[in-house]
Amino acid sequence: MIKNLLKYVGEYKKEALLTPFFVTLEVILDVIIPLLMAMIVDRGITGKSQTDILWIGSALILCAILALIFGMLSARYAATASAGFAKNIRQQVFENIQQFSFANIDRFSTSSLVTRLTTDITNVQNAFQMTIRILVRSPLLFIFSILMAFRLNDQLALTFLFIIPFLALGLFLIIKFAHPAFKQVFRIYDHLNQVVQENLQGIRIVKSYVKEEHEVQKFTDVSSTIYRAFSKAERIVAFNQPVMQIAIYTCLLLISWIGAHLIVAGSLTTGELMSMFMYVMQILVALNMMSMVFVMLIISRPSAERILEVLDEKSDLTDSSNPLTTITDGSVEFINVDFSYTDDKEKLVLKQANFQIQSGQTVGIIGGTGSGKTSLIQLIPRLYDVTSGQVKVGGQDVKDYSIEALRDSVSVVLQNNVLFSGTIKENLRWGNEQATDQELIEACQLAQADEFIQRFPNGYDTYIEQGGSNVSGGQKQRLTIARALLKKPKILILDDSTSAVDTKTDALIQQAFYQTIPDTTKIIIAQRITSVEQADLVIVMEEGKINGVGTPAEMLATNQIYQEVYQSQQKGFGAVHE
Known part of the structure; x- marks a missing residue:
């Protein structure tokens, strides 16, 4: 896991390596300072040359200044390296998500992916910064201080050997119980993000149904669950401080008691005892810092695992070894197509779909809710792959084309198409970045959008708020149709896009x-019979199966579902129940 993440240090390797270098220099100076202080104290007590004391004092000041400089440099490089490390991970995670198929995204959730891109990466960033700085400093400070303590007096230094196993056992137990607790916390964070996201996206629905209190209660419940889970995890981690305090006070008491006897016996000087106390504090501070890093690693480990899940996820949809890049025409053929969102043949949403569409035809698809209309059209641009059977476009299996070439030739206006923050022009140019202003106007005229755009004070430079919240549903649909038309596709699919x-x-x-793009194959999913009455072909669907295929006249004469829809819309609701 660590190896997989460290490769994202990338161009910040220099900063990541300089950090421990300066940390090492800082630690060496920190260890020398107590020794110099002991020399000053002992020379002062014995009344030796003031010149010696001044020289040692000057060396002490110089060491302190250099230690401060090296500490500042290590902190600067650590911050740069960790921020760059997080930037690279965030970039790679986002790029990987962009390659996901719908099926890959379905395996996660939008809220979970947001948490991984934000909270989880921040946790890993903090852990990385603490690792290259504090986790380098602490062991070095511990080792050097131990060596200096043994150099001063091995009897006093042996005190540490009794404390270290106690600390190690305490940290092991904390890590063992805290890790699963933090994993649970981050799963709940995913749910919290989902609640917030749904509320903000559907805020108009919430207010129109006066459900503010319900939403507040739902948020409170999730927030309370996070509080309980996080409190449980933090209570486990909180044992770290008492364990460290017990170790610190035990060491101080033992060294005070043993050191006093050694001074009386003449085998230890006052300055050496003072230095020993400083080394004790350095050793225990080092252990305390190491325990803090371990706590951060406990918190970040679940985050790292969740990030790697996204990085290791590979798209279900891949190009063949030598993909086709040219689509000759807009013909479509389904041959014995079965489809399941979970690849479970027991849970098929499409069953044995068979039909053929000629290039340039207009095809209407009707059927009840849940009949599989949207699932059907999503297989044409390979938003999903068939479970079995074959989908052909231009006479070739869609799997033989490069995904980019296929989707460039198939424009889909989905049920829930959205507009992005930016001007109308910027939104339209998603369909064609190089489109001229005249081409934008022509596409909007075709989609019946030009008229209302011209009424805006800023026309095509009108700013669209996030999600298109400042335009009506009908205006949004017409803009998304115009955006799709700008691709000049061979196949245009409208999924109930004029509802x-x-x-x-x-x-x-x-x-x-009909008049402007006669050579483009047009597939229209519609609830209105009037939207498909002029179609060359109508496909009627029922419970994932093709119930009928034919011209509108043929369907009206022979297909019961088409007849029922036609009668209900032409004669009114009451006529159906006469």
Whole structure:
């Protein structure tokens, strides 16, 4: 796990290596300082040359200044290296997510991916910074201080050997019980992010149904769960401080008692005892810092595991070894297609789908909610792969094309298409970055969007708020249709994408399609019969199966589902129940 993450240090290796270098110099000086102080005290007590004391004092001041400089440099390089390390991980995680298929994203969740990109990476960043600085400083300070303590008096130094096993056992037990507790905390954080995300995205629904109190209660429940889980984890980690205090006070008491006897016996000077106390404090501070790092590592380990889960996840959709990059036409063919979102043949949402669409045809797809309409069209641009069977575009299996080439030739306006923060022009150019202003206008005219855009004070430079919250549902749909048209696709798929526009505008859009892009294959999922009445072909779906395929006239004459929909919309709701 550590090896996999460390490769993301990348261009910040220099800073990551300079940090422990300066830390080492700082520690060496910190260890020398108590020795110099002992020399000053002993010479002062014995009344030796003041010149010696001044020289030693000057050396002491110089060591302190250099230690401060080296400490500042190590802190600076550690901050740069850790921030760069986190930046590289965040970049790679985000890039990996961009390669995910819908199936990959379904295995995680949006809220979980947000947590991993923010909280988890911050935890790993903090752990990395503490590791290259404090986890280097602490062992060095511990080892050098132990050596200096034994150099001064081995009897006093032996005191530490009795304390270290006690500390090691305490830290082991803390790590053992705290790690699973923190894993649980981060899983709950995912749920908290989900609650917040759903609330903010659906804030208009919340207010229209006066559900503010319900949402507050839901947030309170999740927040309370995090509080309980985090409190449990922190209570375990809190044992670290008492363990350290017991060790520190025990050492001080033993060294005070033994040192007093050694001074009386003449085998230890006052200055040496004072130095010993300083080494004791350095040793115990080093142990305390190491325990703090271990606590941070306990917290960051679940985060690192969650980050690696995303980094190790590979897209279910990959190009073949020698993919095709040219799509000859917009013909579509389904051959014995079965599809399950979970690759479970017992949970198929599409079963034995068979039909053929000629290039340039307009095809309507109708069916009840949950009949598999959206699942069907998502297989054409390979948003998902079939569980069994074959989908062909332009006479070739979609798996034979490069994903980029296929999706460039297939424009999909999904049910929940969104607009992004930015101007209308910037949103439209998602379809074609090089599109001219005239091409934008033509696409919007085709999608019946130009008229309302021109009414905006800033026209095509009007700023769209996040998610398109400052335009109506119908306006948003027309903008997303225009965006799709700018790709000049061979296949245009509209997944109930005119449901929020009036029937007149819908008819104008359909008429524009027939007249302006006759060579483009148009697949329209619709709830309105009027949206598919002029289609060349209608596909009727029921419970994941193709219930019927034919012209609108043929479906009206022979297909019961089509007849029921037609009658309910043409004669009104009451006629269906006569």
